[in-house]
Amino acid sequence: MALKDVISWTSIVVAYSKNGDMGSAEEVFARFPMKDMVAWTAMVTGYAQNAMPTKALEAFEQMAVSGMPVDEVSLTGAISACAQLGAVRHAAWVQEIAERNGLGRNVVVGSGLVDMYAKCGLINEACRIFEGMHEKNVYTYSSMIVGLAAHGRANDAIALFKDMVTKADVEPNHVTFIGVLTACSHAGLVKEGRYYFAQMKDKYGILPSADHYTCMVDLLGRAGLVDEALDLVKSMTVEPHGGVWGALLGACRIHGNAKVAKVAAEHLFKLEPEGIGNYVLLSNILASAGEWDEVSKVRKLMRNRRLKKDPAISWFEGRDGLVHQFFAGDNTHPRTRDIQKALFELVEKLRPAGYVPILSSIVYDVSEQEKQRLLMGHSEKLALSFGLLTLGSSCTIRIVKNLRICDDCHLFIQLVSRIEPVEIIVRDNMRFHHFKDGECSCGGFW
Template sequence: MSLVPSSLVSFRRPLYLWNLMIRDSTNNGFFIQTLNIYSSMAHSGVHGNNLTYPLLLKACANLASIQHGTVLHSHLLKLGFQADAFVQTALVDMYSKSSHVESARLVFDEMPHRSVVSWNTMVSAYSRVSSMDQALSLLKEMWVLGFKPTASTFVSILSGYSNVDTFKFRLQGVSIHGCLIKLGIVNTEVSLANSLMAMYAQFCRMDEARKVFDLMDEKSIISWTTMIGGYVKIGHATEAFGLFKQMQRQSVGIDFVVFLNLISGCIQVGELLLASSVHSLVLKCGCDEAGSVENLLITMYSKCGNLTFARRIFDLIIEKSMLSWTSMIAGYAHSGLPVEALDLFRRMLKTDIRPNGATLATVLSACADLGSLSMGQEIEEYVFLNGWESDQQVQTSLIHMYSKCGCIKKAREVFEKVTDKDLTVWTSMINSYAIHGMGNEAISLFHKMTTEEGIIPDAIVYTSVLLACSHSGLVEDGLKYFKSMQKDFRIAPTVEHCTCLIDLLGRVGQLDLALDAIQGMPLAVQAQAWGSLLSACRIHGNVELGELATFKLLETSPGRSGSYVLMSNLYTSSGKWKEAHMMRNLIDGKGLVKECGWSQVEVSGSHDALGAGN
């Protein structure tokens, strides 16, 4: 340990003065200074007592300094503090917070006398690393030996579920809640109820979290932010904003975390008016200059379709971070403006800020949307020169870029070089085969992923598999996988799954079967599925069914000009010129505008868009 100037050593201070100095520096967060004071104290020949060492060990714990902690441990052994429960508990805590749980357990097991605090500290050590089986085992042992668990014990255990979410852990969490109800201590401390709500929020069981919340006699700001954040996490932004209004009515102070949750809620909803209201609150409370808030505001306005406001916030940031640049680049890329995204990336490279994996992945996605193989290859060269070639997010985007630019072989080469392939990498390659109409290859890769690699598929990869079946006319395979995802993996069909199924049946002329499938779908899904059926009716010239599909589409989306155009084209192909003319007149009569078709060409590194009629 380092020494402080000799002026501190020259005076023969009594122990209580050294303890006061150590206590003040530790309580004020000057942990390195605490250790320096102890070094001077030791060199002056003064030994600490059971008040000195817990403070020193607390400093080591906060610094996560195992080196200083083990030195102190050796001092404690020499001075004979093995039987002091207060000191030994502090030692357990130090090892725990320094990520040495096994050492913490060794100290705990050798303690001749333990207090409830000692048990709580060891339970907390296991919970901190989410070793929940060991934490619960220790809780049972503690109970058997006559130590009554406190609210702090359960707060520690519940905090361990913050990073885990499996069926087993959910059962454990529910059991702990039942235990708390039996003990009658759920609402004895706000921190305990907050931890219980946080656990349910982690498990996406907001109905259970809400029950705990509503039964609380006293709520802290953490109670409100936990609930609001939980609702945002599961995509229930409406409930989050409803709770925020209730929070305002009760005059609860708003903190930084609330704004982060509200902005995230706006990103989900995508309503500009709501986003502007939240932004005004942020400005009113003076939280707009926080880096994380500024970056989220950029994303929020981008998602709400107002890139002008997003860019204005970006330009006002004096010291732009890598995340600021990435947020604005992603805003352009995800809004269908790849040229602007790439231009901003080039500008970023002229600064001292270097892109990370997320930035490069976003830029590669922009290259894919632009169909710019040359720019994508330049980015790949940058990736290799700067050591990002092993980043899976970048590798996944490279696969996507090459496939969208027509280089399926190059996409496969990138895929083969990925060492530990996760689900996203597999999905990217399967989707690449799908968009290239290589259905058999996509199915073969999916089979290898699930059987040989043992990776459990999700809803997204099943969308790619169904898309592959649709583009290749593999009806039996498509129907098999549509049923399999529900039966074998309990994946509820999304809008994308259903439209892929209808498109698959429609491409091969199974229009009656497609109609039956649509009528068996939820009403929310049917709106998009009718569009796929109408396209199929045009291909196969089924006017009668096309009229039904058009009628259903206009019921749900009367302002979509595409439905009128598709039906008009169907009439034209069937020789029904009068009906086709009538549909065209309806477009003009309702003031609808058909979006102009366009193509894009790359010449000498520049991109030119050509609209229909140019």
């Protein structure tokens, strides 16, 4: 093209980012002769959609700082970035910009803010925004219901669903039912869960997806109905994905059902051959059942497949708004010595409170001493230690983790919340854990 205007430049950026090639998008963007709001928005959205939330926020900040107007689209990108990061202080900043631009109560932006605050762990703030919105659509309601369910507020989620379909007369969609079924599952409401699952099909004509089945398997499985959950999977009209079998395997862990665990794991090993977490879960279940021959078979499989764990990462947002990142066994943080020292002191304080490291959380064939050392390096423990160090007591510590929290870290954090006057909120890849006074909102089921 001889004459490239800003619109054609932008469409190239959009095309690259849709293909997941943000590197090329950046190159094109750098060569833009004139960068307007639309061009910047394309970058913010591209980063957010490609799971590069920090970059999205940086681009959005540059937009805001240069005095460029922001609209619904760029705000939605920034809001989604905050939701991915779970970063509270950034969230407040983005909300302020939305309000300054008169978009705080806009139905698209508002629904995004509800979702963002719920994912950042501030469920009450999400409720406040929800209450303040004049116009609410199915996305607004769904964000709120899913948020309440993820925070273990099952009864509120179900009550809101009833309001939605009766008082507000808003037609629910498939996301709404994910929220409703998750809520039933968390609260152990088997009868209600079955009722809504049927209503979804019969009354609203929504065919259950594999994700809805996952919720139902989780619901039945937690309630101890493991065999019925397996029957449900066998009766599925859509192909079960890893989530469905994963929920079943999780239920087998809670109820110590080695027989069904083997069935679920067999499917998972085919669907997610690299998913080391499944091998770990199965070998723990088999170990609890005393099936040591089977345990060594699973370990051998892991060795043969040369499985490496996804790097575990925890994020912690400091008082200064900086997001600190910790890998497992990380000693690159500038305050790593202080973190280690605080962690060892913490362990000494936890022992009298009943802390005994859960060595089975480590599946590698290493000595007990090595297992203890590995457990102490888990990223959420490092983030927690750093949080206690920098925020002091009587505070709320928020940690976001990319993988499932292990048994040992769950116990550890639970006990910390008993002996220290702190509230600890951990978001793992599945749900929120609110630790306070030695209890967790998940009730030990996760």
